[in-house]
Amino acid sequence: EADIYQTPRYLVIGTGKKITLECSQTMGHDKMYWYQQDPGMELHLIHYSYGVNSTEKGDLSSESTVSRIRTEHFPLTLESARPSHTSQYLCASSEYFEAGPGEQYFGPGTRLTVT
Amino acid sequence: AQTVTQSQPEMSVQEAETVTLSCTYDTSESDYYLFWYKQPPSRQMILVIRQEAYKQQNATENRFSVNFQKAAKSFSLKISDSQLGDAAMYFCAYRSAPGKIQGAQKLVFGQGTRLTINP
Known part of the structure; x- marks a missing residue:
């Protein structure tokens, strides 16, 4: 399995709380991604980064924010959680793809429930 | 913008038999990559197989193979x-x-197909 980790795996939290979902990879990949996925549904890209100090919004609008201070670390933060944020969040990273297919490796996901 | 469509929300197959999952895509580009990913219940998503559009030969990985029809923009597993x-x-x-x-x-993803294996 790929060396990409997410914590926590499951989180139940009340409305209005600030949360940070952690994602780390040990493969030295420059590219990292956050996806949002409702159970059994398609993945939606919400944030991506092509390197340190580089972050971009994805295709699906999200109230979350991300940072990329270190190559291996790409945390996602929700300043004020709401029930509409209930979902699964998948982190991924990819190798240098300028010369190849750029396979993405996925973490195990964080299943977030906001009550 | 590119789109990917998986028209089969669910499929089932008997153990030991063969099943084909459909995928079509829309693009104006001539060079691209296509992938099939597998997401087991409560487990990590992993890559099953990939295909480079410039390669005419269909990719194969053990029991998994694709039928890549570039003109038809079809990529079945x-x-x-x-x-x-x-x-x-x-x-x-x-x-x-x-x-x-x-x-x-x-990566642009399709909607996914849930595959059930009947023992």
């Missing part, structure tokens, strides 16, 4: 000798080739 461990959500995905602007080099 065939699973032979189905096993219980093949039960999962399967996602088809598209990525532009290198050389395009960085923002375009994201």
Whole structure:
């Protein structure tokens, strides 16, 4: 399995709380991604980064924010959680793809429930 | 913008038999990559197989093979000798080739097909 980790795996939290979902990879990949996925549904890209100090919004609008201070670390933060944020969040990273297919490796996901 | 369509929300197959999952995509590009990812229940998404659009030969990985029809923009996945461990959500995905602007080099996923294996 790929060396990409997410914590926590499951989180139940009340409305209005600030949360940070952690994602780390040990493969030295420059590219990292956050996806949002409702159970059994398609993945939606919400944030991506092509390197340190580089972050971009994805295709699906999200109230979350991300940072990329270190190559291996790409945390996602929700300043004020709401029930509409209930979902699964998948982190991924990819190798240098300028010369190849750029396979993405996925973490195990964080299943977030906001009550 | 590129789109990927998986028209089969659910499929089922008897253990040891063969099943084919469909995927079509829409693009104006001539060079790109296609992928099939597998997401088992409560487990990590993993890559099953990939295809480079410039290659005419269909990719094969053990029991998994694809039927890539570039003109028809079709990319189906065939699973032979189905096993219980093949039960999962399967996602088809598209990525532009290198050389395009960085923002375009994201994976575009289909809606997924849930595959059930009947013992």
